Amino acid sequence: MSGHHMSDDATPADDPTDEVLDKVGERLRHIRTSRGATLADLAAATGISKSTLSRLESGQRRPSLELLLPIARAHRVPLDELVGAPPVGDPRIRPVPVRRNGMTVLPLTQQPGGLQAFKMIIPDRGEPDPRTHTGYEWLYVLSGRLRLILADHDVVLAAGEAAEFDTRLPHWFGPAGPEPVEILSLFGKQGEQIHMRTRRKD
Numbered sequence: 105m106s107g108h109h110m111s112d113d114a115t116p117a118d119d120p121t122d123e124v125l126d127k128v129g130e131r132l133r134h135i136r137t138s139r140g141a142t143l144a145d146l147a148a149a150t151g152i153s154k155s156t157l158s159r160l161e162s163g164q165r166r167p168s169l170e171l172l173l174p175i176a177r178a179h180r181v182p183l184d185e186l187v188g189a190p191p192v193g194d195p196r197i198r199p200v201p202v203r204r205n206g207m208t209v210l211p212l213t214q215q216p217g218g219l220q221a222f223k224m225i226i227p228d229r230g231e232p233d234p235r236t237h238t239g240y241e242w243l244y245v246l247s248g249r250l251r252l253i254l255a256d257h258d259v260v261l262a263a264g265e266a267a268e269f270d271t272r273l274p275h276w277f278g279p280a281g282p283e284p285v286e287i288l289s290l291f292g293k294q295g296e297q298i299h300m301r302t303r304r305k306d
Contacts, residue, residue, distance in 0.1 A: 248285030
């Protein structure tokens with residue numbers, strides 16, 4: 105029984121590590137709510153149950169690396185931001201480039217789930233290989249020329265032009281010539297999440 109008693113008193117109340125861990129829940133809630141993400145969004149992005157995430161935020165569950173690493177990845181923040189004070193009121197996003205299928209992709213949104221925004225730099229992708237998946241996409245060409253194949257359409261967009269489409273249609277896009285093309289992409293898993301057109305009231 106003495107071993108059990110020892111574990112209760114092993115960590116002094118004023119241990120600075122303990123103090124930091126006690127504040128993690130507050131920070132987790134702050135980061136999630138400031139990004140407009142729900143517990144369900146975060147659960148879907150991390151594979152951690154909603155009840156575990158809720159207990160983490162309320163301080164009932166002790167934070168561990170196994171829990172914090174997927175949360176940091178989902179929010180696209182460094183781990184030290186989850187356990188150290190995040191800069192309050194700084195809305196800037198510091199995108200980290202990712203290589204995906206030969207493209208350079210910079211994520212411009214930080215919340216898991218919902219609408220995602222990306223900047224993409226696309227070099228020559230070889231032969232078009234149209235694919236389908238659930239969602240809705242809006243593309244804007246920043247520089248270069250973009251070839252977009254969508255079902256029976258094969259079009260070229262110049263800088264300043266935009267396109268939007270249902271990704272359940274077979275689609276492919278890449279540079280229209282030898283030069284890379286730079287685009288902005290907004291992608292939502294549900295079509296209704298993107299409202300790019302202004303509705304005219306009659």
